[in-house]
Amino acid sequence: MKVLVAVKRVIDYNVKVRVKADNSDVDLANVKMALNPFCEIAIEEAVRLKEAGTASEVVVVSIGSKSCEEQIRTALALGADRGVRIDTEDGPDSLSVSKLLAKVVEKEAPGMVILGKQAIDSDNNQTGQMLGALLDRPQGTFASEVKVDGDKVQVTREVDGGLQTVELAMPAIVTTDLRLNEPRYASLPNIMKAKRKPLEVISPDDLGVTVSSNLSLLRVDPPAERQAGIMVGSVDELVEKLRNEAKVI
Amino acid sequence: MTILVIAEHDNNELKPVTLNTLSAATAIGGDIHLLVAGSNCQAVAETAAQIPAVAKVLLADNAAYEHQLAENMSKLVQTLASDYGHILASATTTGKNFLPRVAALLDVNQISDIIAVESADTFKRPIYAGNAIATVQSSDTVKVITVRGTAFDAVESAGGSAEVAAIGEACDAGISSFVGEELAESDRPELTAASVVVSGGRGMGNGENFDLLYSVADKLGAAVGASRAAVDAGFVPNDMQVGQTGKMVAPDLYIAVGISGAIQHLAGMKDSKVIVAINKDEEAPIFQVADYGLVADLFEAVPELETKL
Structure with a gap:
């Protein structure tokens, strides 16, 4: 079985984002970029499936400008076998991304597609589900456990209030939640090896998809700042304030 | 329309x-x-x-x-x-x-x-x-x-x-099925719906110490949450996680106990109406968003709080 993993280049999760002075977007100039953390988990899961003998090949796909090849190389260093970059401007919307991925899936015919549940920049949490709908294939979103059993896969999902397990006919789409696994670090020899792994670049035209969007970003604002309150000296004072000043107990 | x-x-x-x-x-x-x-x-x-x-x-x-x-x-x-x-x-x-x-x-x-x-x-x-x-x-x-x-x-x-x-005929795609679920049983309100939330962080030390928070929560009719650090440390299950990667809450009163206040946690609770922070580290970032901060050892302050509610 082939496993396809879709990954996204995003701002490093340790970087504090700033809104541009003209409120047009956040400022990404000279900011450290990285693999989206949920995508790292997706790669790790695919590589583990290969190590367990369940998967035969791990193909990693990313969509964007040439700079996202850096993240594809990272994925190759973590154990993916080959990369595909679909050449677009950075940040197409989720529907366009899903349409592009759907075409790649039709071409590659994987048994499973693994994606992060959301990217930490746009926080949309859509692409895996949209891909499932376009392909008319089932989905196991927010996965904390993935068990392949013949032509079916059982996915345990993190839902509000606990866990839910579903069984999906393969090919299936899986999106990762945080506790699915702990991604490994790439070793130096693997980073060197990754440079020689194949990386194909294709255009949306090759896939017959037009990238456009009916969504426009009108402005971006910093969130309302919360003012620091006061320090209290004792539990008695705290209880008194909550009762008589804040009136919340 | x-x-x-x-x-x-x-x-x-x-x-x-x-x-x-x-x-x-x-x-x-x-x-x-x-x-x-x-x-x-x-x-x-x-x-x-x-x-x-x-x-x-x-x-x-x-x-x-x-x-x-x-x-x-x-x-x-x-x-x-x-x-x-x-x-x-x-x-x-x-x-x-x-x-x-x-x-x-x-x-x-x-x-x-x-x-x-x-x-x-x-x-x-x-x-x-x-x-x-x-x-x-x-x-x-x-x-x-x-x-x-x-x-x-x-x-x-x-x-x-x-x-x-x-309405409608059944739309059964026939490609997925439900196998089972494990839902946390609790008499307390659900996190995202509660008007009071008491959350614990890494400072709680272990899962048993969350009992201190449950006692306070029961007096306030509150739900109990946790920071990602507490979940990652294995103190409590992930469905209690409040934050960017967990649940978004905005209760009338949020009490953060032993939580430093990482950005990822603040993203999940900063819209609460009143925030109380109890932490022994006076430099903890949680105090920058708290309406009422108390620098204290939580193992003394929380039981005292419980008796005074």
Whole structure:
């Protein structure tokens, strides 16, 4: 079985984002970029499936400008076998991304597609589900456990209030939640090896998809700042304030 | 144009977050239809019909919808979509699961997790873990939207008498099935619906020490949450996690105990009305957002708090 993993280049999760002075977007100039953390988990899961003998090949796909090849190389260093970059401007919307991925899936015919549940920049949490709908294939979103059993896969999902397990006919789409696994670090020899792994670049035209969007970003604002309150000296004072000043107990 | 809201429920009870999502629908303006899709969920539809904001309840009662599997739900909503200008669901793990499929089937984008309605086609939503707020406009023919419940006040739940219309054939995609679930049993309110939340962080030291928080929570009728650090350390299960990667809460009172206040945690609770922080480290960033800060050893302060409530 082939496993396809879709990954996204995003701002490093340790970087504090700033809104541009003209409120047009956040400022990404000279900011450290990285693999989206949920995508790292997706790669790790695919590589583990290969190590367990369940998967035969791990193909990693990313969509964007040439700079996202850096993240594809990272994925190759973590154990993916080959990369595909679909050449677009950075940040197409989720529907366009899903349409592009759907075409790649039709071409590659994987048994499973693994994606992060959301990217930490746009926080949309859509692409895996949209891909499932376009392909008319089932989905196991927010996965904390993935068990392949013949032509079916059982996915345990993190839902509000606990866990839910579903069984999906393969090919299936899986999106990762945080506790699915702990991604490994790439070793130096693997980073060197990754440079020689194949990386194909294709255009949306090759896939017959037009990238456009009916969504426009009108402005971006910093969130309302919360003012620091006061320090209290004792539990008695705290209880008194909550009762008589804040009136919340 | 009419708005379709998809109800959040467990086949027995309508979840309160539905009232918040309906509130977002009223801000958009127009007649509101509420879809109750489930199995043996007549009682939910009857409760829903009493909500004054709802003009009509659509009841899709079929085994195919018992667990609201995304594959089946999305096909059902697709069959109804042509009558509506907006389709809304709560940004819960259920809504987030099936609604993007609906959007893709309708060949439109989804606007996720809105926190404000600017006009019928323009919405505000947090990006970058709430570190920026985007204003987005959609020219799609139908706007497919998930709503962050904590950002909208609930609509009235009683006093109305909407028509209940049974609808549709079963849309069973036949490619997925429900195997089982493990839901945390608790007499306390659900985290995202509670008016008071008491949360513990790495400073709690271990899972047993969370009993201190449960005692306080029981006195306040509060839900108990945790930071990601406490979850990662294995103190408590992930469904208690408050933060960017967990649940978003905005109660009247949030008490953070032994939580340093990482950005990822603040993203999940900073919209709370009153925030109390108890931490022995006076430099902890949580104090920068707290209305009331107490620098103290939580193992002394929390039991004392419990006795004085």
